[in-house]
Amino acid sequence: MKDRLGSIIYVGKARDLRKRMSSYFMASKKTRADLKTRALIDTIADFEFHEVRNETEALLLEGKLIKDYRPRYNIQFRDDKRFLLVKVKLSDPWPRFQMTRMKKDDGSRYFGPFAHSGALKTTLEWLNRRLGLRTCRPRVPGETEYKHCHADVIRNCSAPCVDRISKEEYLEKVEEACRILEGKGRREIFDELETEMQKAAGKLNFERAALLRDVVENLRKTLSPTRQFTRGRGVPTTVKPLEDLADLGEALGLEGPPKVMECFDISNVSSNHIVASMVRFTEGRPDNQNYRRYRIRTVEGQDDFASMAEVVRRRYSRILLENAGAVPEADESQEDVIEIQRRLAKEGRARIVLPDLVIVDGGKGQLSSAFKELKRIGLHDLPVIGLAKQHEEIFRPGRSEPLLIPHDRGALKLLQRIRDEAHRFANGYNELLYRRRMKESLLDDCPAISPKKKQLLLSKFGSVARIRKATAEELSAIPGISEKGAEAILEWLG
Incomplete structure (x- = not known):
């Protein structure tokens, strides 16, 4: 919706x-x-x-x-x-299957994701027992581990650690398990299990029949054929990045589509933590590796204009500094700063590519602050706009009237996506800092308490509220706290 x-x-x-x-x-x-x-x-x-x-x-x-x-x-x-995955590292001497929620580039083979975690766990247990695969944690188990393991005794493991099975036979069982997790031979497995279930029921072995019934049900849930949905693939979408880029370039009167865009947002829920975010879109899509977040250093109180000026200055001064090493000292060309940066990027010598468009979240005030900083460092010709949230007005330097793009055009939708992403990233950082601050105690700022004394006080009384209610005599009973120190603590907590 x-x-x-x-x-x-x-x-x-x-x-x-x-x-x-x-x-x-x-x-x-x-x-x-x-x-x-x-x-x-x-x-x-x-x-x-x-x-x-x-x-x-x-x-x-x-x-x-x-x-x-x-x-x-x-x-x-x-x-x-995230949903559960199953991984197996075939390069291990004795591979084993294990569940994980994160897919890494570690040479392992992954299966899934699987929607039903309970069914997956039961299926994996059945698969290990059926094929005699090991479940112990050591990468290379040996006789020492075997002495403390009973899986072989109850016939849940083929005991490769003590050569009860050859490596070739064990790897064949691992491959068979991989084929089952891929869904190959699914019908044959179901037919075999259902036949076993009918036989057990015919012999009045109803516990065995019920167990096999649950195995079949869990297998059906786990091995149900599903597609993997990845960002931009497998899911139809109305987002068309390249078309939206072309539309945006035309709407703003740029020389071409802004292939690289950077957007800034300020988040200041309180004056304690004023932060900023910078998100980068490349070819109309989020470039997460080039996201940046900042803690505002030079601004006191809530001042969005000054905060925006600081973060823009820090970002583009850093780009010019990073790329300075690629510019020869004796370079006497007549190119301006932006032309030099574009040439370095085209030649592949720029460590950080200058964006084709800068977007600030806000109206005329935020845009003016950002533009002044860009002029100060020689980037006055770098395209920059301000996007005001209330009416989605687009402000440009030197123009008093805002540009209004219809809401059904891809140009505005692209600007909204990058603005919303910058807002999300900034708020996430502010929330992280707030949670860290909440974990701190009022005792951290008390000059009469060392970290060790703080730990002893909280262990004894449990909370700052209970410490406030205690008497100086009770506090001085803590090792290392004198009566004078106890009085100072209570005076500090007020």
Whole structure:
């Protein structure tokens, strides 16, 4: 679901989309809905649909889209927890399968992601027992580890650590497990297990039959064929970066599409932590490796204009300094600073490429502050604009009237995407610093307390509130704290 600006505000899934969507707009449903649902319904302006093959794919895609776009009205999947994967490092002497939530470039072979964690765990346990694969943690287990292990005794492991099985035979079992996790031979496995289940039931061995029934059910959930949804691949989308770039270049009157854009945003929830973010888009897509975040150093209090000036000055002074080594000292060319930077980038000698467009989140004031700093360091011809959030007005240096781009054009949607990403990145940094600050104690600033004394006080009383209620005699009972020191602590805590 999208709002009038095209921003994604909710992601959901359903077997019957018609029934699910119509339920939102029934008068009786809206009357009984809570405040959050009513606010969502009032904000909806457009929809985008993606059809998948089964419920597992729907769950995986829903989780991915929520993590990518962090819609305002979604609650689940907003954390950094990912779906489970299974990995095996075939280069190990005795490979073993293990679960992980992070895919790394470590030479391992990965399977998944898997939507049903419980089914996956049960399936992996069954697979290890069926094929006699090891589950112990040592990379190269030997006789020492075997002495403390009973998996071989209860026939859950083929004991490769003491050569009960040859390396070739063990690796064949690992390959068979890989084929099963890939879904190959799925029908044959199900037929075999169902036959075993029927035989067990025929012999009145109902516990065995029930166990096999659960194995089959978990296998069906785990091995259900699903596609992997990656950013920009496998998911149809209305975002067209290259077309939006061309449209933006035309709307702003630039020489061409701004292939590299950088956007700045200031976040100052309080005067304690004023931070800024800089996000870079390349070819219309987020370039996460070149994101930067800053703590404002020279500004006291909440002053967005001065903060924007500081962060722009720091960013582009740094670029010029980094690239200075590629410019010969005896260079007597008539090129200006920007032309030199463009030439270095074209020749592949620039350590940091200068952007084609600079965007600041804000109106005339923020834009003016940023432009003054660019002029001061010789980048006065670098294209820069300000994007005011309230009416999506675009301000340009030297022009009093803002530029208004229709909301249905890709140019404005691209600017909104980079602005929203800068805002998200800045707020995330401010939230991180706030959480760190919350972990600190008032005792950290007390001159009469060392870190060790602070630890002893908190261990004894449990909180600063209880320390305030204590008497000087009680505090002085802590080793290392005198009566005079105790009085100083209580006076400090007030």
